[in-house]
Amino acid sequence: MQESATQLVLHNYFRSSSAYRVRIALGLKGLPYEYLSVHLNRNGGEQYQPAFRARNPHQLVPVLSDGVLDISQSLAIIEYLDEAYPASPLLPSTPGERARVRQLALSMACDIHPLNNLRVLKYLTGPMGLDDAAKEAWIGHWHGIGLAALEADLVRDELRGRYCVGDTPTMADCCLVPQLFAARRFSLDLAPFPTLLAIDAACQQLLAFQLAHPGRQPDSE
Numbered sequence: 001m002q003e004s005a006t007q008l009v010l011h012n013y014f015r016s017s018s019a020y021r022v023r024i025a026l027g028l029k030g031l032p033y034e035y036l037s038v039h040l041n042r043n044g045g046e047q048y049q050p051a052f053r054a055r056n057p058h059q060l061v062p063v064l065s066d067g068v069l070d071i072s073q074s075l076a077i078i079e080y081l082d083e084a085y086p087a088s089p090l091l092p093s094t095p096g097e098r099a100r101v102r103q104l105a106l107s108m109a110c111d112i113h114p115l116n117n118l119r120v121l122k123y124l125t126g127p128m129g130l131d132d133a134a135k136e137a138w139i140g141h142w143h144g145i146g147l148a149a150l151e152a153d154l155v156r157d158e159l160r161g162r163y164c165v166g167d168t169p170t171m172a173d174c175c176l177v178p179q180l181f182a183a184r185r186f187s188l189d190l191a192p193f194p195t196l197l198a199i200d201a202a203c204q205q206l207l208a209f210q211l212a213h214p215g216r217q218p219d220s221e
Contacts (some may be wrong), residue, residue: 005056007034008031008032008033008034008064008066008091009033009034009064009065009066010022010033010034010035010036010062010063010064010065011025011036011038011052011055011061011062011063011064011065012037012038012061012063013037013038013039013062013151013216013219014037014117014215014217014218014219014221015040015214015220017113017178017179017181018060018061018062018073018074018113018176018178019061019062019074020212020214021074021075021077021078021109021171021175021178022062022064022077022174023211023212023217024173024174024177024178024208024209024212025078025090025174026081026089027207027208027209027211027212028088028174028206028208029081029085029087029088030081030087030088031081031085031158032187033064033115035217035218037217037218037219038061039219040061045120045138047059047060047061055070056070056072057135057200058072060072062074062077064077064080066074066084070113074109074204075102075106075109075175078171079091079092079171084160084169085197089186090169090170090171090174091170091171092166092168096159097159097165099167100165100172101171103151103169104154104165104172104175104176105163105171105172105174105175106148107146107149107153108146108175108179109148109175111146112142112143112147112150113143113179113182115142115146116138116139116142116186117181121135121139124138128176139186139188140188143182143183143188147183147188147190147192147193147196148192148193150176150193150196151193151194151195152193154195154196154199155170155195160195160199162199163199163202163203164176164199169208169209170215173199176199177200177203177204177209178195180200181213
């Protein structure tokens with residue numbers, strides 16, 4: 001295990017898909033860190049409190065603190081970890097493969113996840129006045145479109161191996177596993193996505209993915 005020059009601190013919430021990605025990345029890279037919970041549903045949402053808002057004006061988790069440096073946005077954090085702590089890289093060595101990993105990761109982090117994020121769902125059932133059935137229809141619709149496209153993309157990809165790209169887990173796998181966790185939490189049918197399920201099963205055999213699971217975090221409900 002490589003040692004960090006300073007104590008890494010991860011401000012996160014156990015069920016946040018974005019934070020889940022970073023926990024996986026830290027585990028795959030063998031980096032110890034301090035876990036600080038920012039509970040998104042407690043006390044009106046701890047992400048809105050002044051102390052956290054001063055750290056991240058976007059009021060979102062995760063935030064990684066490395067010494068005096070605070071970094072938000074999960075993919076930026078993962079790329080920072082790869083550059084600052086290069087052992088066990090999460091991006092491949094060739095430009096084409098690196099671009100492919102980024103493409104897959106961004107499709108999940110930017111296209112699928114935001115439409116089903118907690119603050120979006122709260123807005124749907126709050127100011128927009130949607131009932132639970134309409135909210136679940138929204139979740140199923142956007143998850144289904146995104147996962148179907150991802151499945152089709154990976155089926156045709158010659159770079160796919162045991163994992164999303166090749167036979168070593170990458171940033172793309174750090175995104176896939178939390179996205180499927182979220183889909184299962186919303187009781188979505190994943191049978192139409194056998195390629196995604198096979199990659200997820202391979203990831204789940206690794207300790208880093210197991211330890212990052214929301215149910216194993218100290219603030220898990």
